[in-house]
Amino acid sequence: MKPVAAPVRSDRRRRRSDGERSRRAILLAAAELATVEGLDGLSIGRLAQAIGMSKSGLYAHFGSKAELQLAAIDTAGSIFMDEVVRPGLAEPEGVARLHGICEAFLGHVERRVFPGGCFFASAASELDTRPGPVQERVAAFQRDWMRTLERLVGEGQERGEIADEADTAQLAFELNALLLGANASFVLHGDADALERARLGIGDRLERWAA
Amino acid sequence: MKPVAAPVRSDRRRRRSDGERSRRAILLAAAELATVEGLDGLSIGRLAQAIGMSKSGLYAHFGSKAELQLAAIDTAGSIFMDEVVRPGLAEPEGVARLHGICEAFLGHVERRVFPGGCFFASAASELDTRPGPVQERVAAFQRDWMRTLERLVGEGQERGEIADEADTAQLAFELNALLLGANASFVLHGDADALERARLGIGDRLERWAA
DNA sequence: AGGCAGATAGTACGATCGTTCGTGCTATCT
DNA sequence: AGATAGCACGAACGATCGTACTATCTGCCT
Numbered sequence: 001m002k003p004v005a006a007p008v009r010s011d012r013r014r015r016r017s018d019g020e021r022s023r024r025a026i027l028l029a030a031a032e033l034a035t036v037e038g039l040d041g042l043s044i045g046r047l048a049q050a051i052g053m054s055k056s057g058l059y060a061h062f063g064s065k066a067e068l069q070l071a072a073i074d075t076a077g078s079i080f081m082d083e084v085v086r087p088g089l090a091e092p093e094g095v096a097r098l099h100g101i102c103e104a105f106l107g108h109v110e111r112r113v114f115p116g117g118c119f120f121a122s123a124a125s126e127l128d129t130r131p132g133p134v135q136e137r138v139a140a141f142q143r144d145w146m147r148t149l150e151r152l153v154g155e156g157q158e159r160g161e162i163a164d165e166a167d168t169a170q171l172a173f174e175l176n177a178l179l180l181g182a183n184a185s186f187v188l189h190g191d192a193d194a195l196e197r198a199r200l201g202i203g204d205r206l207e208r209w210a211a
Numbered sequence: 212m213k214p215v216a217a218p219v220r221s222d223r224r225r226r227r228s229d230g231e232r233s234r235r236a237i238l239l240a241a242a243e244l245a246t247v248e249g250l251d252g253l254s255i256g257r258l259a260q261a262i263g264m265s266k267s268g269l270y271a272h273f274g275s276k277a278e279l280q281l282a283a284i285d286t287a288g289s290i291f292m293d294e295v296v297r298p299g300l301a302e303p304e305g306v307a308r309l310h311g312i313c314e315a316f317l318g319h320v321e322r323r324v325f326p327g328g329c330f331f332a333s334a335a336s337e338l339d340t341r342p343g344p345v346q347e348r349v350a351a352f353q354r355d356w357m358r359t360l361e362r363l364v365g366e367g368q369e370r371g372e373i374a375d376e377a378d379t380a381q382l383a384f385e386l387n388a389l390l391l392g393a394n395a396s397f398v399l400h401g402d403a404d405a406l407e408r409a410r411l412g413i414g415d416r417l418e419r420w421a422a
Numbered sequence: 423a424g425g426c427a428g429a430t431a432g433t434a435c436g437a438t439c440g441t442t443c444g445t446g447c448t449a450t451c452t
Numbered sequence: 453a454g455a456t457a458g459c460a461c462g463a464a465c466g467a468t469c470g471t472a473c474t475a476t477c478t479g480c481c482t
Contacts, residue, residue: 016479019429036340040252043469056472057430065470116340121395125336128399129247129327139399173392173408180395181388184332188339188350197384208419227449227458254439267442268460276440 023061025051030072031079035116038126039069039134066134073137076119080141083108085148095161095206098152102175102202106195109183117187120145121180149176157211166209178202234272236262241283242290246327249337250280250345280345287330288352294319296359306372306417309363313386313413317406320394328398331356332391360387368422377420389413 015023029051034042044065048058062068088101109117116122120141127135149172156162162171182198185191226234240262245253255276259269273279299312320328327333335353338346360383367373373382393409396402 014428014480016428018479022429038249038251038337040249045468045470054431055470056432059471060429060431122336124395124399125333126249128395135399142399167411170408170411173396173405174389174412177388177392177409177412178385180392181384184335184339184391185384188335188346188353194384197381198388200378200381201385201388225450225458229449230459233459256438256440265461266440267462270441271459271461 019061022053026053026058026061026068027071027075030068031076031119032115034069034072034076035114035119035122039072039123040126044068066132069134070137073123073134073141076114076123077141079113080108080119083113093155094159095156095210098149098156098175099202099206101149101152102179103199105179106182106198109186110192110195118180118183121183146172146176160211162206163209163211171205171209174205175202178205230272233264237264237269237272237279238282238286241279242287242330243325245280245283245287246325246330246333250283250334251337255279277343277345281348284334284345284348284352287325287334290324291319291330291352294324304366305370306367306421309360309367309386310413310417312360312363313390314410316390317393317409320397321403321406329391329394332394357383357387371422373417374420374422382416382420385416386413389416 026047030042030047033047033050037043037046044059045055048055051058062071084101084104087104087107089097091097091100105118108114114122120138123138124142127138150168153162153166153168153171153175157164157166157168178198178201182194185194237258241253241258244258244261248254248257255270256266259266262269273282295312295315298315298318299308302308302311316329319325325333331349331352334349338349361379364373364377364379364382364386368375368377368379389409389412393405396405
């Protein structure tokens with residue numbers, strides 16, 4: 001989990017510092033608002049109003065709405081990296097790290113890093129039936145996340161902390177399902193118990209396959 | 212799982228048979244389209260075009276877009292009942308019935324009863340941050356579904372097929388999480404393996420707590 | 423210090439949104 | 453058979469959508 005499409009300045013357009021700051025503010029607000037209004041439902045006019053800018057001034061930073069959406073996804077991705085992946089990887093390698101990343105995920109949901117819960121859960125559900133570059137970017141992120149989980153499970157197995165007989169992808173799938181289930185229940189019903197249930201389930205799964 | 216707001220004719224308005232047929236066609240299309248465009252993203256104009264009717268003619272069946280959404284939710288609910296709950300309950304009481312309802316859920320996803328996967332997963336994700344009557348109706352359905360799962364788990368325990376020490380709500384939560392995880396992965400990535408993973412996980416959970 | 427490119431705002435466009443209204447048509451009831 | 457009321461339509465509304473064009477201002481490089 002990481003290349004994540006660096007902020008490649010492919011075009012030869014230089015950026016001014018004030019513009020860069022504006023752009024960052026726009027994308028931060030866009031990433032947060034998108035979990036509430038949806039990536040499509042989020043309108044440029046409302047976004048401009050939310051950050052106190054003119055519609056055209058904001059729009060000039062992006063060539064189209066689709067490019068704004070793509071940039072917002074990348075921004076959300078780097079927030080997700082900072083809030084979930086990096087803290088998780090800070091734990092010592094093995095089951096502790098797997099536990100850590102799951103806990104970091106639940107924590108970022110609980111702390112409402114995004115007001116509408118996990119950005120990618122929200123975006124994936126909205127875009128799942130709308131093929132195109134925007135969907136593809138979200139799907140790529142989601143695949144990357146799953147690969148990260150699988151890698152951590154695999155590391156646990158290599159270290160002898162998780163049974164070799166365990167199906168790596170299967171275990172990763174189940175952990176992810178518990179995380180998404182908790183996210184959904186927490187955001188829709190405000191049900192904090194769901195987070196605890198996910199923790200219980202995750203602990204149970206890891207115990208079940210402990211070597 | 213069942214009262215589900217019967218088609219109560221609270222107003223004294225009589226219905227003509229042709230109107231009733233149109234209304235049914237509208238709501239069927241609306242329930243299906245909503246899993247693709249979203250309940251909000253679904254526009255009346257596009258819905259009218261999809262079923263070959265005028266915008267105003269369609270609109271006349273409902274006093275507002277919100278009422279159309281509420282009616283579409285009820286329609287989706289009765290489809291869900293027919294395709295998932297009823298077939299599941301056809302199995303003999305106990306673990307078999309629990310297995311049956313889960314399998315019926317996965318089957319209705321795989322058969323694309325709704326083109327965008329489980330209607331309520333889709334709607335819940337879209338509406339989770341938008342309080343109001345529409346959200347409330349979806350949330351009520353979702354609670355009802357969870358209660359059904361919990362009831363089936365409880366029945367399994369009463370029959371001595373599931374260990375009494377099992378946490379009823381916890382087991383229901385985990386089963387539901389596996390179902391939703393499979394739904395999300397299947398719709399976003401077209402990943403049929405996810406359905407199999409859910410089946411494996413469900414079987415494993417039920418075995419784990421078998422009495 | 424001068425000048426250029428980037429940043430922001432203003433305005434306007436065509437399309438589409440949900441909604442309202444008035445008008446014929448016809449199924450159904452008396 | 454005639455009356456009633458539900459059904460469907462076309463046209464039009466004000467608002468808002470994404471997008472384009474133009475003009476003013478200002479940070480930054482030479």
